[in-house]
Amino acid sequence: xxxxxAGRELDLSRSHVMGIVNVTPDSFSDGxxxxxxxxxxQRARQMVADGATFVDVGGxxxxxxxxxxxxxxxxxxxxxxVEAIARQLDVVVSVDTxxxxxxxxxxxxxxxxxxxVRALQREGAVEAAVETGLPVCLMHxxxxxxxxxxxxxxxxxxxxxxxxxxxxxRVCESAGVPADQILLDPGFGFGKSAEHNFQxxxxxxxxxxxxxxxxxxxxxxxxxGQVTGREVSERLPASVAAATISALKxxxxxxxxxxxxxxxxxxxxxxMQSAAY
Ligand code: 7PM
Numbered sequence: 001x002x003x004x005x006a007g008r009e010l011d012l013s014r015s016h017v018m019g020i021v022n023v024t025p026d027s028f029s030d031g032x033x034x035x036x037x038x039x040x041x042q043r044a045r046q047m048v049a050d051g052a053t054f055v056d057v058g059g060x061x062x063x064x065x066x067x068x069x070x071x072x073x074x075x076x077x078x079x080x081x082v083e084a085i086a087r088q089l090d091v092v093v094s095v096d097t098x099x100x101x102x103x104x105x106x107x108x109x110x111x112x113x114x115x116x117v118r119a120l121q122r123e124g125a126v127e128a129a130v131e132t133g134l135p136v137c138l139m140h141x142x143x144x145x146x147x148x149x150x151x152x153x154x155x156x157x158x159x160x161x162x163x164x165x166x167x168x169x170r171v172c173e174s175a176g177v178p179a180d181q182i183l184l185d186p187g188f189g190f191g192k193s194a195e196h197n198f199q200x201x202x203x204x205x206x207x208x209x210x211x212x213x214x215x216x217x218x219x220x221x222x223x224x225g226q227v228t229g230r231e232v233s234e235r236l237p238a239s240v241a242a243a244t245i246s247a248l249k250x251x252x253x254x255x256x257x258x259x260x261x262x263x264x265x266x267x268x269x270x271x272m273q274s275a276a277y
Contacts (some may be wrong), residue, residue, distance in 0.1 A: 001213065001252075003135055003181065005092040005112030010053065012213040012252040013268045017243075018054035018094060019047030019259040020219065021079045021085075024069075037080045044085045044261065051263035055089075056115055056255055057081050057106075058096030071099050081107055082195075086110025094137075099126035107132035114181075115215075117141055117190065119168040126175045135181040137215045137253075138168045142191025149191065149222075153159040156195040158203040161186050162210060183253065184212045189221045201242070204249035217255035218242040219262075240265050 001013040010016060021040050044055045059077035060069045069077075078095060086093045086109060094113040103114050103125065112134060119138040120126045129136050129185065141163045141168035143151050154160045165184045173179055186200045186207060200207070200217075208214055224238035225231065236258055243254045243262045248267040256262045 003183075003213065005054075005135055006086075006107075006110060008092050008112060010092070014270065015247040015251055016053035016253050017051060017259055017262050017266060018056050018215070018253050018255040019044065019050075019052040020217075020255060020257050021047070021055050021057045021081065023057060023059045023081050025077075036077070040081045041084045041088060042090055044180055045093065047259040048089050048091045050260035052091060052259045054092045054094050054113065054253060054255075055085060056094040056096050057085065058115075059102075060097065060099075061256040071101050074099055074102050075105055075233075078102055079109060082111050083105050083109040086112075098122045098125060100124035103128040103132060113137065115139075117187065119165070121168075122171060126172055126177070129172070131174040135183065136172065136177060137185055138165055138172065139215075140164050140187040140190065141184040143197055145190075149189075152191045152193055152196065154196060156191065157199050158206060162207060165240060166210060179212075181187050183215045184210060185215045185217070188216060188218045189223060192223075194223050194226040197221075198227075201245060204246065204251060208250050213252035214250070215253040215255060216246050216251050218246070219256040219258065236261060244269060 002009050003012050021044050023040050047055055049181055056077055059074045082093050092112040094115045095111040096115045097103060098116050098118040114129050114134050115137045117139045120129055142148055169182060188197050219239045220232050220235045224235045228238045240261050242255060244265045246254050247266045254262060
């Protein structure tokens with residue numbers, strides 16, 4: 001179960017940690033582009049030192065109610081950061097985008113993975129992804145970022161999410177994305193109630209039986225606030241618990257804010273698995 005990310009081949013039968021590097025203007029209150037890039041690279045450097053295998057660079061906020069970002073704005077934010085991290089650090093750079101232009105530019109600057117919360121449904125995205133030759137992560141989202149959390153409903157959340165993802169797999173493979181370059185993500189918090197999210201968490205082994213490596217992101221999310229009563233700044237223990245469960249269930253990539261703590265948790269799971277009799 002190996003996959004090649006722009007020159008770096010990884011064993012996805014193990015769990016890897018992906019650090020989140022946001023390059024939205026509100027994530028660094030500085031204003032200037034140079035400062036933003038420097039701070040993002042600094043953050044990524046610490047994540048690599050802490051054991052991250054991937055860093056996910058995103059310039060479009062999917063936050064409910066966030067203003068949509070123009071393609072040029074997203075390019076201006078993401079490109080210098082992808083380029084600097086890919087050049088300076090030993091890590092797979094994931095580009096968190098739905099834009100065909102950002103996918104192409106990111107790939108040319110050294111990105112190793114396309115992470116699209118819209119599962120390549122935007123105009124030209126599948127074709128752009130195929131051209132880059134990079135692996136892609138296809139995520140499930142119900143509705144659109146602005147309104148997705150308004151009373152989401154499913155017939156059966158696990159079946160519905162799996163059916164959506166397999167439909168996107170079919171479209172992508174037909175267009176030329178190799179089957180062994182696809183990761184799937186149930187999209188925790190993207191158009192799901194707390195119950196939906198925890199049903200999906202419980203069903204991760206089932207999800208894995210679809211035959212594609214999984215990537216998940218639960219770090220600091222509302223679903224963890226809903227069961228702990230904690231504010232976002234107090235969700236580290238719950239986030240590490242969610243990551244531990246993910247590793248136990250065989251998830252390949254765990255997307256988090258807190259790399260060091262998550263890497264420790266993954267190491268504990270791995271120690272148990274390699275000792276199991
Ligand atoms: C506001 C709302 C800010 C949501 C940030 C978010 C995922 C992702 C995100 C995920 C994959 C967050 C999310 N979440 N990509 N991008 N999977 N593949 O909490 O779960 O980080 S953005």
